[in-house]
Amino acid sequence: MTERLTRDKETNAPDAIGRAAGEERNLDERNLSVAPDLPAVTGDEGAAAGPQNRGRSPSRIIWLKLRRNRTAMFGLYTLIVLYGAAILAGFLSPYSYSTLTTDAPFHPPMLTTLRLFDEQGRLSRPFVYGITAEDVQLKTYSEDLTRKYPIKFFVRGDEYHILWLIRSDIHLFGVDRPGRIFLFGSDLQGRDIFSRVLYGAQVSLSIGIIGIIISTVIGMLVGGAAGYFGGAIDFLLMRSVEVLLALPSLYFILIMRQMFGQGLSSTQVYLIIVIVLAFIGWATQARVIRGMVLSIKEHEYVIAAHALGYTSFRIIVRHVLPNTLSFVIVTATLSVPFYILGEVALSFLGAGIQEPEASWGNMLIAANTSRYLSDFPWVLTPGFFIFIAVMAWNFLGDGLRDAADPRTLG
Amino acid sequence: MRTFLIRRLLAAIPLLIAVTFITNAMLVLSPGNYLDTIKLNPNISPDYIAHLERLYHLDSDNVFERYWYWFWPALRGDFGYSFLYNQPVWEMIGERVANTLLLTGSALLFSWGLAIPLGVMAGVYRNRWIDKLCSFISFFGLSIPSVFFSLLMILFAAKTGWFPVGGIHNQAIWDLMTPWEKFTDSLHHLVLPTIVLGTIGMAQYMRQMRSEMIETLSQDYIRTARAKGLSRGRVVFRHALLNAINPLVTLFGFSLAYLLAGALITEFVFGWPGLGTTVYEALRDEDEPVVMAAVTMLVLMLVIGNLIADLLLAIIDPRIRLE
Numbered sequence: 246m247t248e249r250l251t252r253d254k255e256t257n258a259p260d261a262i263g264r265a266a267g268e269e270r271n272l273d274e275r276n277l278s279v280a281p282d283l284p285a286v287t288g289d290e291g292a293a294a295g296p297q298n299r300g301r302s303p304s305r306i307i308w309l310k311l312r313r314n315r316t317a318m319f320g321l322y323t324l325i326v327l328y329g330a331a332i333l334a335g336f337l338s339p340y341s342y343s344t345l346t347t348d349a350p351f352h353p354p355m356l357t358t359l360r361l362f363d364e365q366g367r368l369s370r371p372f373v374y375g376i377t378a379e380d381v382q383l384k385t386y387s388e389d390l391t392r393k394y395p396i397k398f399f400v401r402g403d404e405y406h407i408l409w410l411i412r413s414d415i416h417l418f419g420v421d422r423p424g425r426i427f428l429f430g431s432d433l434q435g436r437d438i439f440s441r442v443l444y445g446a447q448v449s450l451s452i453g454i455i456g457i458i459i460s461t462v463i464g465m466l467v468g469g470a471a472g473y474f475g476g477a478i479d480f481l482l483m484r485s486v487e488v489l490l491a492l493p494s495l496y497f498i499l500i501m502r503q504m505f506g507q508g509l510s511s512t513q514v515y516l517i518i519v520i521v522l523a524f525i526g527w528a529t530q531a532r533v534i535r536g537m538v539l540s541i542k543e544h545e546y547v548i549a550a551h552a553l554g555y556t557s558f559r560i561i562v563r564h565v566l567p568n569t570l571s572f573v574i575v576t577a578t579l580s581v582p583f584y585i586l587g588e589v590a591l592s593f594l595g596a597g598i599q600e601p602e603a604s605w606g607n608m609l610i611a612a613n614t615s616r617y618l619s620d621f622p623w624v625l626t627p628g629f630f631i632f633i634a635v636m637a638w639n640f641l642g643d644g645l646r647d648a649a650d651p652r653t654l655g
Numbered sequence: 656m657r658t659f660l661i662r663r664l665l666a667a668i669p670l671l672i673a674v675t676f677i678t679n680a681m682l683v684l685s686p687g688n689y690l691d692t693i694k695l696n697p698n699i700s701p702d703y704i705a706h707l708e709r710l711y712h713l714d715s716d717n718v719f720e721r722y723w724y725w726f727w728p729a730l731r732g733d734f735g736y737s738f739l740y741n742q743p744v745w746e747m748i749g750e751r752v753a754n755t756l757l758l759t760g761s762a763l764l765f766s767w768g769l770a771i772p773l774g775v776m777a778g779v780y781r782n783r784w785i786d787k788l789c790s791f792i793s794f795f796g797l798s799i800p801s802v803f804f805s806l807l808m809i810l811f812a813a814k815t816g817w818f819p820v821g822g823i824h825n826q827a828i829w830d831l832m833t834p835w836e837k838f839t840d841s842l843h844h845l846v847l848p849t850i851v852l853g854t855i856g857m858a859q860y861m862r863q864m865r866s867e868m869i870e871t872l873s874q875d876y877i878r879t880a881r882a883k884g885l886s887r888g889r890v891v892f893r894h895a896l897l898n899a900i901n902p903l904v905t906l907f908g909f910s911l912a913y914l915l916a917g918a919l920i921t922e923f924v925f926g927w928p929g930l931g932t933t934v935y936e937a938l939r940d941e942d943e944p945v946v947m948a949a950v951t952m953l954v955l956m957l958v959i960g961n962l963i964a965d966l967l968l969a970i971i972d973p974r975i976r977l978e
Contacts, residue, residue: 484669487670488670488673488674488677491670491674491912491954491957491958492674492954493912493915493916493950493953493954493957494916495916495917495919495920496916496919496931496934496949496950496953497678499919499934499935499938500678500681500682500934500938500946500950501681503681503682503685503938504681504684504685505685506685506686506687582798586800586801589800589802590802590919590920593802593920594920594923594935606802609802609803609806612806613806613924615809615813615820615821618806618809618810618813619810619813619814622810625803625806625807625810628800628802628803628806628807629803631800631802631803632798632799632800632803635798635799635800636794636797636798639794639797639798640794
């Protein structure tokens with residue numbers, strides 16, 4: 246009996262696995278562009294590689310394929326919302342990042358206590374009740390039911406700038422003083438966490454973009470030069486790349502930050518963070534671009550450009566590097582999180598953006614005090630936004646990588 | 656094998672010199688030094704401060720000279736004295752290195768111990784629920800910032816009381832414990848930082864394992880193995896897994912580097928007395944000898960990690976000869 250059972254198992258098992266593997270193969274043949282690790286991609290990608298793609302530019306094909314990738318598009322939309330909110334931070338937030346409310350430190354989030362129905366149970370415009378501090382030590386609050394503050398739109402409040410250009414004091418929403426609205430709660434100084442998250446996004450999210458642009462430019466130039474010239478230049482550049490890659494990055498970032506000293510303005514600190522992160526970040530890109538340039542420089546058009554007497558710089562920048570562009574964009578997208586997380590880590594360790602300026606990293610410092618963390622868990626809100634932003638960049642980067650796969654460019 | 660080992664170790668020497676030189680130069684160039692705080696003390700005579708300056712070679716701003724003063728004793732194993740604690744750096748840092756190795760080692764075990772089985776299952780049962788679960792875990796792990804994850808874990812520990820909220824062991828009653836209690840207490844403290852540090856790497860290796868597995872399962876020799884009538888387990892583990900795992904072994908060396916670099920934040924949040932917190936505190940106090948020794952240890956560990964990865968690859972893949 247046992248023998249029979251095991252035999253059965255043995256004859257059945259390969260069958261099952263055979264079907265599974267067979268499916269894989271069919272899928273892969275029909276559907277070359279789907280990277281095996283992204284199950285969420287649906288739709289017949291094979292069609293994109295078909296004859297109807299003739300006459301379409303590669304970037305158009307990539308875009309068409311990207312649009313069919315639901316996770317990637319979800320990431321893209323999330324990023325548009327986040328970056329849009331960061332640009333419009335002043336308008337969307339009810340207060341400025343430094344507006345203090347000394348009598349309301351660590352007020353819990355009001356998102357859950359927004360009222361839509363009044364005492365009689367009738368639907369009214371959303372309102373919040375006034376705040377009464379019950380215990381100053383424990384920071385407990387109760388709602389003062391006698392004072393009602395309806396949420397008003399386009400109210401005047403703290404002054405702000407949008408992109409250094411537009412100056413205004415009109416906020417999307419707010420409540421009349423002395424009422425307060427803390428959608429995500431307030432911090433130790435009674436500042437509105439919702440407003441600070443929006444202002445912090447300006448710092449944390451823009452560092453990602455600026456950092457990646459700088460390090461990509463350096464990486465392309467260094468990688469291009471190393472690959473194109475070869476010889477001693479290649480040796481020298483690649484050895485320095487190896488040293489940079491061997492460094493334990495976060496330690497090195499901290500030590501490098503130390504070099505610039507303390508007591509700097511927030512703009513200076515911002516620039517230093519970008520420089521430090523880009524200084525570490527370009528190495529990976531340079532190494533891979535060098536590899537691509539090594540094969541590209543053998544093409545006839547490069548030799549032709551050389552024969553025409555163009556300068557090496559022109560050949561590298563105008564003829565060689567554009568061919569690495571789709572790869573560069575994919576890696577750049579996937580490395581943006583490194584910069585966002587780098588800023589967060591630096592600011593969290595106290596070496597980055599300083600108070601009262603807001604960044605997602607320095608807002609989390611409050612959470613490092615375990616009493617604050619366990620009693621007022623809403624101080625973790627910025628961490629949630631870091632998570633969302635990093636995930637969105639990862640989604641978009643993965644989608645771009647699949648879409649830019651040259652096997653399906655047709 | 657021996658020539659390979661020797662060649663690799665020799666190649667690591669210029670790397671070590673370059674990294675320590677850059678670190679030292681940046682420390683020299685950073686404004687201020689440890690004596691600045693002492694200078695504020697009116698009870699200490701300027702003569703003594705000048706004496707200390709000469710003793711520690713803090714009077715020179717020449718990066719090459721300063722590097723030499725560090726390099727020459729370090730070559731003979733003398734990493735100097737900690738300015739702040741006034742004890743040999745070596746005594747101070749030894750325990751910290753052990754703590755960091757304990758944490759990264761257990762994170763390494765955690766991440767690889769979960770990544771390989773989960774990746775294999777996700778690859779074999781592609782597009783089933785287990786695969787979907789794994790892809791969710793991997794996106795979560797790849798995207799969650801370690802600052803946030805550590806803080807979430809501390810919140811979890813504080814709210815449930817199931818785990819200690821930081822530290823390496825229960826300081827108050829540590830000396831009263833039996834060896835067995837010490838062991839369980841250390842394990843208890845190790846759980847949360849291990850999960851935080853291990854999850855991030857795990858996500859990456861799991862994805863890699865899955866895609867390697869899928870690719871290997873579509874190879875002709877797998878079909879041959881199936882056609883021979885081999886059992887499913889034998890096909891998956893003997894024929895597919897051993898071939899699919901090769902590229903992951905190269906990742907192993909990187910994973911150690913990644914863990915050591917990533918450990919800083921985790922150590923900082925959990926109050927884990929490892930290299931990360933040491934470097935952080937030493938930088939704050941401008942205790943240069945400690946920073947230098949810690950960086951040297953880190954880079955040494957990275958080099959050794961990469962070496963281990965190469966050796967592992969040679970053991971697993973008989974096609975690779977280390978000559």
